[in-house]
Amino acid sequence: MDVLLTDEEEMLKNSAREFLEAECSPELAREMERDDLGYPPQLWKQMATLGWVGMALPERYGGQGLSLTYLGLVMEEVGRHIVPVPLHSTMTAALTINADGTDEQRQETLPKVCSGDMVLTWAFSEADPRYRAESVKMEARRDGDGYILNGTKMFVDNFNASEKCLVVCRSTHGSQGTDGISLFLVDTSSPGISHELLTTLAKDKQSQVVFENVRVPSSAMIGEEGSAWPIVEAMLDRGTALLCTQMTGAARKDAEMAIDYSKNRLAFGRPVASFQSIQHICADMIMWVDGGQLLTYEALWRMDQGLPASVEVSQAKAFCNEKCEAVVRSSQIIHGGIGFMMEFNLHLWFRRVTAWTLRLGTTFEHRARVARALLDQPGKMRLGRSMYQTASR
Amino acid sequence: MDVLLTDEEEMLKNSAREFLEAECSPELAREMERDDLGYPPQLWKQMATLGWVGMALPERYGGQGLSLTYLGLVMEEVGRHIVPVPLHSTMTAALTINADGTDEQRQETLPKVCSGDMVLTWAFSEADPRYRAESVKMEARRDGDGYILNGTKMFVDNFNASEKCLVVCRSTHGSQGTDGISLFLVDTSSPGISHELLTTLAKDKQSQVVFENVRVPSSAMIGEEGSAWPIVEAMLDRGTALLCTQMTGAARKDAEMAIDYSKNRLAFGRPVASFQSIQHICADMIMWVDGGQLLTYEALWRMDQGLPASVEVSQAKAFCNEKCEAVVRSSQIIHGGIGFMMEFNLHLWFRRVTAWTLRLGTTFEHRARVARALLDQPGKMRLGRSMYQTASR
Amino acid sequence: MDFAFTPEQEQLRQEVRDFIAENVTDSVRAEVEDAMDEGHGEEYMKLRAKIAERGWIGISFPKEYGGQDGSRIDQYIVEEELARVGVNVGLSGSGGPAILAAGTEEQKQYFIPRLIRGEVTFALGFTEPQAGADLAGLQTRAVRDGDDYIINGQKMYTSSAHYATHIYMMARTDPDAPKHKGISIFLFPMDTPGVTVRPLWTIQNDPPAPMGTTYGMGRTNETFFEDVRVPASSMLGEENMGWYVGAMGLNLDRVGASRYLISVRRDEDIVNWVKENEFDGHSPSEDPEVRDRIAEMWIEAQVCRLMTLRSMSIVEHGGNFTYEGSAEKVWAPEHGVRTTEGISQILGPYAQLLNGSIGAVEDGVFAHNLMGSFQSGINHGSVQVMRDQVARRGLGMPRG
């Protein structure tokens, strides 16, 4: 039991920080908000060369074969520097292909991902934004040796820049809930696909994607027909945990900016930082980030151990949703009017963290998931002892 | 539109405060915690003589024929001075008898209530503590020209001191929900009734009351057989609104004690009151009490106008449950260790306000009621416009 | 106490509603929306004139200056109804209350009727780059020169400076006095030589917040004063007493319908939205956790409403606030933040969609509120300073 980073972990984090400090300025983030592609391919390539894109992918595909935790530490820094790269969507998809895809699918994608030559994404949400199987209505109809996809996906990250997209469908007509869910690896350039960019708070690149009689071969299926829900849930869990690392990374930087600002700004003849009310807000900010970070680390660590981690992921996201938002809002408040001005950089963090609190599950949804684990299985619950163990007893 | 007290209202409140300041010390509250009866009959009689017990009861029964608001102002002071008298239970029952009882029932009870010669109570809760009709399982079985009651009531206030008790029963065997509810005015000394005192946080006198084949005449029924739910709901609403007045009255006094204490206590060489963190806690305390008081006043005022007020009552109670508790807890924290000591008086308020937050509906229950009014009826909602008007359109 | 409006007041409210139905046409609304940060167009000015004609602007102001000698509550009713449709004709924040209280007869005669008629609009010049929460730390100087003052300095967040006719600003007239005691207020035309306005764009400018956004300021300004010569008669109140004049004005400015609506309109919006809408067959209003949260927000909004009405009642009685105005100014903005954040978790990913986007809820109003709501806890006195005031003025707690 040691919740502190090892020297090696610390070193990785520091090297990521140094690189991004030098290579990714807030101006780059601003520029990419206006950019059509939404990310600078050269920086992406550099990050691939540094081994970050392939960090948690196997060495045989050109990756580093390291843990999700390592990737999480890098993504914390990516969040800290609000780096405009499609790392989150690519990793969420790539890790799923690696975990549950066929050898062929892996060969086709992972080497290119590791080398920075392929951006990926995934599509789950439709009109009903809840992260539950019931929300998936998109149809995959068997047709000869392939499937025909019809439906509309919402909030698809970086679809515009992605070569392939994991698409969650309902392949059994009339099926309910988690039954009948299938997952496909789809070329984004397939005939019948159209997409339109959404205008978002974070000014990132999310799309509504319409699938109209899109034909995919059977070989595009990940997992077994109609039984892909566990694969999808694992994908969402990894994506959520990785998003939490970005949230805590960005929120910590935002808190630090507020603390610095308060030390340098005078009010009533003394530094703003010397007011007890400001001190207490700042103390809370740091404790909130710390809490979110510890919860996130535990979730990542469990995944790395191959242990069930859904509850830990939901704990982290529910907490980060509320507390990281509280951090960035408090930072805005400490900065006063200036933080609201377009030309000042603070809002770049505020808008991103806020947007991230809205994705991959609301606070209510994640708490409901925790409550199910706590209350709907037999056995006494105890903090610090796995809730899954209890379930299996 | 004038949310401030009129001169007359102000005067009534001040005279109640002056009297209670003189006649009811914390020592009396302490003494009554240990007393078998739980209240000092002489003080009760005095309060009747002053017209407070009959404040909102008709003049023809010896009351003052004034509004519920007036009674509420007196009860705010009763709360402020944590006066150990059975005013709340007596009023909750008496106002119901007055509103919905027969002339005979009124004659039998109200004159004695007004003169201070009869204490009343009411019994709703059973094992399931939720304030909904479904929780009422106590049976009233028709038998000749009367009824036989069987069941167990919980949390009955001042049963030990009451001459009569309003008992909520289910008179139609097998009925569900709000159907089949009847209300009876029962002599507490009727054969078959036994009760046992509960040990409560507030050290007040609440009982578990067991009814074993208790026979009551038909003339004891209030309202019509099986249709008393609206009467019961109105009784609970009045009781809840009046409890809120006690809560805000007691919480305000508690806040004032904390503010005074902080001004006189030194820490780090200056008054505790000069620390910004303490100032902000105190500012919050006062705003919380103000908010609860305004909500409560609006609920009382609406009742006095004969307007529907269930939503306003629930608004007040949900808010007071959380915020009055926050006030008394904050006061304890500002006092530090001393407020925890038996010999110091502060806890007398802390324990009572805390206990009141647990009675007559939880925060969850009251919010669910507000949500029903907001969300389950058609029409656009607008703050400050009656939600009932919307409903009837 | 009496929580009802009088039948006359209810009738007034109905008249205003009828007026709105008739006059606030789609073309007016479109103009207001387009010009939210750009001053007012022709249609708007015509509408405003019609409202003024009915005597609905500045109802509680004296007749001799163009008001109605009417009730503050009546005024509140009119302001509330109009603010709800995005037409802000309230005179809180206008400079009017302070001029009425501290102005010379000449100033009152000149400004009040014109404020009421909409011919004069003040930009407010308080904040400076180095003086935010601590307004009294301002450094802009005004130096007496014969019958004039020469003003030099800079103001931040002079929101309407790009279309205002006049400025209402504070400058230091005695640099040697303690900081609160050397400040004066000046009122003068924006086109006075030496005044320059530079735009400051906010995060709500891209895209501009849609109408119905309760905190949606897309543009504000910096205003620079370079040897600006104004006559001594431009001064409001006595020399060096500007802090107290301004504080009084701000105090009056903190209460009123529009400030309250900033913080609570979104409560109504979300309630009405979830009742009438769904996401592919599922409405969040079916979820008990959401219902619990909505009820919690609604109850808080009622407290905001009642605190506002308390302030109105105090004004109507001719009384002064001790802490009530400050309390309103803590409670409402903090509630507004809790509500926008609550709503965001009710709408989930839809809450990130701005106006113009496919899928945007209420054309992005909730998303813009989410970006802007924290601002109302900063403007016109931060909630921290307001809490200090509740504690010190209201509860008599000593300075640290």
Add this chain to the structure above:
Amino acid sequence: MDFAFTPEQEQLRQEVRDFIAENVTDSVRAEVEDAMDEGHGEEYMKLRAKIAERGWIGISFPKEYGGQDGSRIDQYIVEEELARVGVNVGLSGSGGPAILAAGTEEQKQYFIPRLIRGEVTFALGFTEPQAGADLAGLQTRAVRDGDDYIINGQKMYTSSAHYATHIYMMARTDPDAPKHKGISIFLFPMDTPGVTVRPLWTIQNDPPAPMGTTYGMGRTNETFFEDVRVPASSMLGEENMGWYVGAMGLNLDRVGASRYLISVRRDEDIVNWVKENEFDGHSPSEDPEVRDRIAEMWIEAQVCRLMTLRSMSIVEHGGNFTYEGSAEKVWAPEHGVRTTEGISQILGPYAQLLNGSIGAVEDGVFAHNLMGSFQSGINHGSVQVMRDQVARRGLGMPRG
């Protein structure tokens, strides 16, 4: 990072659990419950001796003083398991860590093994009637007289003074020095002539809080010192350096299993209670609002757990806290309050029933916690002072 306990640690935990199953018998539990505020009975002392025999007390203390030179995490495991059944054998709060860090060889030799064996128990004498949150404002005097000191003064909230063998107290040895620099710590037997103990009963004394109450102090004491003569060798650390020795001791004292369990055991209790119980056929665990609240509390409790483990990890690495101990001491008590208040609204009227009452839930444990939980935000440093420390030590923010 590594969030798992080692197999050896898991085994240790199992051994402790087995030990508890075998040895914490009903009669021991009954004795502990009866004597919660009354020191310890015969059965308890026998149990304690057995635990000490296994080497489970003071595991991380040096072998030469009776410890095991073991891991702080191992110690945490043992303390956690035992604290959960109401047996508190942890040495945080014992005076041990401070003696180990600052004591003379003689003091270490004498006290540490006896603390471990349970032969010495210290009452802690810090707070005074006029010095609460501001501990350093203490007025009790110790005046040098030859080889002795003469102590006069009064201490408040000396909780175990009625059964402790010794007292660990602070007194002012240099009244002319700045207040933090004239304080020394003394350790001496409670039966030293001139020491008098007067009981202070708390609101949890009537009825006494049942076992399982996580904040359930029914009795504490005032302790008076009248010309108490103690040898100079009673002093811990250097003369006038007592503040720093004490602060370090307190800092170590703020972390550990028992403090964490005070704040989170009720989370487990309510989860397990609502799962296994119902009120006439209805369990609150069916209500989505309640489920949402319980999950919220549980997640917060996890943060308390992880912050505690962070402190343990830092200690294990031989590091020092900057703000982490203070953070734990803000987070856990405030969570404890939110949880008890949340639980009270889940249990409704049942939450008011104390032990012995018909209908009492878990024999009144929740009701007692509701009365007592706020206390853990005051003792050993208030959450306000702790936040000051996070801001100043952790974030480098300047004093006001």
